[in-house]
Amino acid sequence: NAGVTQTPKFQVLKTGQSMTLQCAQDMNHNSMYWYRQDPGMGLRLIYYSASEGTTDKGEVPNGYNVSRLNKREFSLRLESAAPSQTSVYFCGTFSAPYEQYFGPGTRLTVT
Amino acid sequence: TQLLEQSPQFLSIQEGENLTVYCNSSSVFSSLQWYRQEPGEGPVLLVTVVTGGEVKKLKRLTFQFGDARKDSSLHITAAQPGDTGLYLCAGRYGQNFVFGPGTRLSVLP
Numbered sequence: 001n002a003g004v005t006q007t008p009k010f011q012v013l014k015t016g017q018s019m020t021l022q023c024a025q026d027m028n029h030n031s032m033y034w035y036r037q038d039p040g041m042g043l044r045l046i047y048y049s050a051s052e053g054t055t056d057k058g059e060v061p062n063g064y065n066v067s068r069l070n071k072r073e074f075s076l077r078l079e080s081a082a083p084s085q086t087s088v089y090f091c092g093t094f095s096a097p098y099e100q101y102f103g104p105g106t107r108l109t110v111t
Numbered sequence: 112t113q114l115l116e117q118s119p120q121f122l123s124i125q126e127g128e129n130l131t132v133y134c135n136s137s138s139v140f141s142s143l144q145w146y147r148q149e150p151g152e153g154p155v156l157l158v159t160v161v162t163g164g165e166v167k168k169l170k171r172l173t174f175q176f177g178d179a180r181k182d183s184s185l186h187i188t189a190a191q192p193g194d195t196g197l198y199l200c201a202g203r204y205g206q207n208f209v210f211g212p213g214t215r216l217s218v219l220p
Contacts, residue, residue, distance in 0.1 A: 098142060104153050
């Protein structure tokens, strides 16, 4: 039982390059989230998916796209990376009524 | 826009001391959560408080939700080096959560 897994753990991109961050969960939860964490700012919601086949924008969606491939997987894509997207990205799941679980994070640097 | 503030931003104390950290907002939340995050890892849920005025205890940690459900506090008794980490509060609104910026606690042996 791995919980929430994220790949890769670290990534360095040049400005303008694209990449996809992968997230998978084995807890059979319907809701999944993508957050970014920057120093002094806590976690900010990028996109969320309340169930398979649905996605919605969060607080900071610009420059990102997501895909809820199935119940287990929720990916985050950066089409044209910018230095402002340097951050630590966390995937999370939610189990009603109150449990929220997070993966170990992907540390992304855009140069 | 719901916003959560946390204070203090940084706290460094000696082992055995007591401390309280705060989470405040002008918004009402249906529930509020506290997490601890260690370097290189994701946040780990400590507790969820739901009812205004609610107090929950988890060993040496005591969590309180304000009567108006806009604020919360975390009190640690006799802090230990293992309590070191970033403490985050998160308020739930609708299906989503808003996080505070965190209090970074360092407990020195």
